[in-house]
Amino acid sequence: MATDNLRQALLIIALVFTGLSAIADSKILATGGVSGIEGGSGGGVNPWALISGYGSSGEWGATAFSTHVRIDDFQLWSRGGALAYGDRVELSFARQTLKVRPLDTSIRQDIVGLKIRLIGELLYSRAPQISLGVQHKTLEDNAIARALGASDDSGTDYFLAASKLWFAAAAGRNLLTNISIRHSRANQNGLLGFGGPGDPSRWTAEMSAAVFINDHWLVGADYRQKSGQLSSVDEDDWSDIFVSYLPNKRLAFVAAWAELGDIAGLQDQSGFYLSAQVSL
Amino acid sequence: MNTASGCAVSEPRSHRAFPAAAFLASVALAVATILSGCTSMTNEPLFERLGGESGLEALADAFLIRLAEDEVVVATFDDTDIDQFRGHLIDQLCELSGGPCTYEGRTMAEAHSGLNISPKQFNSLVEDLMQAMADVDIPLGARNELLGMLAPMYHDTIGG
Numbered sequence: 010m011a012t013d014n015l016r017q018a019l020l021i022i023a024l025v026f027t028g029l030s031a032i033a034d035s036k037i038l039a040t041g042g043v044s045g046i047e048g049g050s051g052g053g054v055n056p057w058a059l060i061s062g063y064g065s066s067g068e069w070g071a072t073a074f075s076t077h078v079r080i081d082d083f084q085l086w087s088r089g090g091a092l093a094y095g096d097r098v099e100l101s102f103a104r105q106t107l108k109v110r111p112l113d114t115s116i117r118q119d120i121v122g123l124k125i126r127l128i129g130e131l132l133y134s135r136a137p138q139i140s141l142g143v144q145h146k147t148l149e150d151n152a153i154a155r156a157l158g159a160s161d162d163s164g165t166d167y168f169l170a171a172s173k174l175w176f177a178a179a180a181g182r183n184l185l186t187n188i189s190i191r192h193s194r195a196n197q198n199g200l201l202g203f204g205g206p207g208d209p210s211r212w213t214a215e216m217s218a219a220v221f222i223n224d225h226w227l228v229g230a231d232y233r234q235k236s237g238q239l240s241s242v243d244e245d246d247w248s249d250i251f252v253s254y255l256p257n258k259r260l261a262f263v264a265a266w267a268e269l270g271d272i273a274g275l276q277d278q279s280g281f282y283l284s285a286q287v288s289l
Numbered sequence: 290m291n292t293a294s295g296c297a298v299s300e301p302r303s304h305r306a307f308p309a310a311a312f313l314a315s316v317a318l319a320v321a322t323i324l325s326g327c328t329s330m331t332n333e334p335l336f337e338r339l340g341g342e343s344g345l346e347a348l349a350d351a352f353l354i355r356l357a358e359d360e361v362v363v364a365t366f367d368d369t370d371i372d373q374f375r376g377h378l379i380d381q382l383c384e385l386s387g388g389p390c391t392y393e394g395r396t397m398a399e400a401h402s403g404l405n406i407s408p409k410q411f412n413s414l415v416e417d418l419m420q421a422m423a424d425v426d427i428p429l430g431a432r433n434e435l436l437g438m439l440a441p442m443y444h445d446t447i448g449g
């Protein structure tokens with residue numbers, strides 16, 4: 010599989026990178042974001058305009074992460090990493106495994122992402138930092154998706170994200186906001202396949218806001234509209250509230266409570282989201 | 290958000306009935322309420338919250354100590370008259386924060402031209418300043434406000 014080759018390539022690059030032990034330390038804490046469930050830098054559930062890691066111009070940055078989501082009838086694991094160059098370009102990979110407990114079965118999806126910072130500096134420009142992203146998603150287990158009426162096993166999402174830090178905006182604390190628009194055909198982010206009897210594609214919006222309680226702790230919320238177009242089952246927008254802890258530039262942890270609505274006919278899915286990340 | 294009795298936080302309702310912006314706004318307001326509702330909000334000018342003239346002198350000294358230990362930026366200051374730099378920095382921070390001073394140094398673009406400062410160096414100096422502000426116990430809100438005033442100077446400072 011092309012994605013397997015890519016994953017190996019990423020792994021080799023990461024190993025070479027750690028071998029050189031050029032540990033990037035050139036950005037302010039938290040400005041590399043944390044790993045999202047789709048692999049690239051973001052707040053957790055939504056990708057942001059930030060570039061992974063702590064590399065600045067001419068330097069590499071890299072991240073590896075593991076995320077676990079446990080909601081009523083499902084468990085999701087997402088693991089992967091990202092490689093970034095010059096706080097400008099980010100290449101990411103995520104392997105998602107969704108366990109569907111009532112059916113005692115699992116669905117796997119691979120996501121390769123590319124994100125480019127177009128303009129702006131999260132901390133320093135009046136305009137927000139704006140990035141363009143592409144995520145190519147490939148569903149490896151399509152039985153459930155096909156049974157529910159999805160027309161394809163792979164799809165490509167495009168998104169434009171704008172992130173900005175507002176100094177001392179919330180009771181003297183810094184506020185980080187992100188707004189994105191996404192063009193996608195994915196049902197439940199691709200885990201239930203792509204396309205269906207409805208429109209061939211859809212524009213959706215994503216929003217996040219987080220307050221820095223201090224330099225190391227953030228509290229925030231995400232809202233993510235969904236593009237699902239299966240007629241057999243409903244798909245709801247996602248929302249969550251999260252706490253992130255970044256003890257230093259090497260480690261980041263996120264704990265969240267997520268409300269994911271109806272998924273594949275199972276109603277009102279909600280539960281915990283836990284994520285850990287290492288940055289080089 | 291603050292009621293007369295103290296720090297009430299409104300119950301979030303089900304997200305289903307909620308548009309996205311209202312969901313985020315309610316969480317942000319709840320957080321702001323928790324952070325500010327139980328402590329008295331201060332309207333003291335920034336200059337006062339930085340500790341006035343003596344506070345800024347202490348900050349400048351803590352900052353110079355951090356700078357001296359910072360391998361990424363210290364060489365940039367090899368040819369600098371540190372006493373003059375210190376004085377101008379104090380005046381600049383004093384004026385910016387609304388204190389009774391006038392900055393008489395060069396513009397940021399003039400002062401930093403020819404130094405070819407990189408984003409990495411800029412970030413490193415910002416970290417020195419953040420640590421220096423913590424070293425002299427400036428309250429978090431005042432730290433963030435000052436950083437917000439200095440942040441836009443990035444574009445005049447780097448590259449030149």
Ligand code: HEM
Pocket residue numbers: 362365366368369370373374377378381393394395396400401404406410411412414439440442443446
């Ligand atoms: C927001 C960020 C910054 C502020 C507010 C600031 C402020 C100042 C001030 C007030 C002066 C004195 C100008 C004068 O005496 O006419 C100065 C000079 C200087 N700054 Fe900055 N600066 C910033 C960023 C940087 C950075 C990132 C570096 C290097 C890494 C740097 C290196 C210098 C040097 C070397 C001088 C002395 C130049 C000379 O001696 O001719 N500054 N800066």
